[in-house]
Amino acid sequence: MRVGLIGFGKTGRAVASVLLDSELTQLQWVMRQSHVLEHRSVAEFLGVKSDEPALILSKAEFTAANLLDQKPVDVIIDFSGDSGLSYYGEAAAKRGITIISAVSQYEPETKERLKALASQTVVMHSPNITLGINFLMISAKILKNIAPYTDIEIIEEHFKLKPEVSGTAKVIAKQLDLDESQIKTIRAGGIIGTHEILFGFPYQTVRLKHESISREAFGNGIVFAVEQLQGKSKGFYSMEDLLLPFFRLTDEDSDTSQKSKKPWWRFWAN
Structure with missing residues (x-):
């Protein structure tokens, strides 16, 4: 092509x-x-x-x-x-x-x-x-449909000088019908980009995580x-x-x- x-x-x-x-x-x-x-x-x-x-x-x-x-x-x-x-x-x-x-x-x-x-x-x-992020979002939506009662948190990590909240994290929040205030932000070193969705069940925890290694x-x-x-x-x-x-x-x-x-x-x- x-x-x-x-x-x-x-x-x-x-x-x-x-x-x-x-x-x-x-x-x-x-x-x-x-x-x-x-x-x-x-x-x-x-x-x-x-x-x-x-x-x-x-x-x-x-x-x-x-x-x-x-x-x-x-x-x-x-x-x-x-x-x-x-x-x-x-x-x-x-x-x-x-x-x-x-x-x-x-x-x-x-x-x-x-x-x-x-x-x-x-x-x-x-x-x-990226394939990983899109797989992560679909998987998260499926899990939320299975267990809509779970606590859900979004954690995003990027390089120290990135000022704004990750646009990808905002998309994840929107896809899961969550308020952007539930996004937890970490800024450190030269992290290219990490996004994690945490599902808190009463007796177990599920973490879906994607990490960018290079662009x-x-x-x-x-x-x-x-x-x-x-x-x-x-x-x-x-x-x-x-x-x-x-x-x-x-x-x-x-x-x-x-x-x-x-x-x-x-x-x-x-």
Whole structure:
């Protein structure tokens, strides 16, 4: 699958390295706001070996329509910010290009604009696209349905200088119908990100915990999403939509069973 990446910050760079290494994806270009690094090879900049043509481009050089006509892709992956969608959204949807947005926070009107594009193409949005976090949230919702009487606490840990409460923790709280005041925050050292959901039963405790080891975990989730969205009808999807079929413990869905055996994790298995 030919992919283009919007955004090249710390997370975007980690994702780019995963996309370059994946057999499923072919990174065609990276688009960023700044002219810095313009026309540099992504692989060269990251110090990895790759035959893919990926170049670093700036928005001032191309309109989205010109970019997508001259350097076509099948999927656009967005790790930019709230304003990124206004650059490429309409042009991508008009051409039937799949949109995968991993922007953590959108203004309400931008989120509605993203959903509206789903009438023209396949659109997926996930504020945290790591497989582990999304598995954790689904598992937590299932456990809450089983035992709605339990005490539930959310604990999030991040690096010392992170000022705000984790956006992912807020999403977890919303998914579990909990007030954000129930989020416990720890700031220490260089912790990349840890989220824990504690279920307090009368005679036992269950802890669901996810720890980010490196930002390449976001690339892991992107490759999974790219694979699972292939062949989907146009519409708006979440990571939960893609993961729920895998919660079946039987092989009722042979297509899902076969897909789960494909080596989308290959980039860290070598």
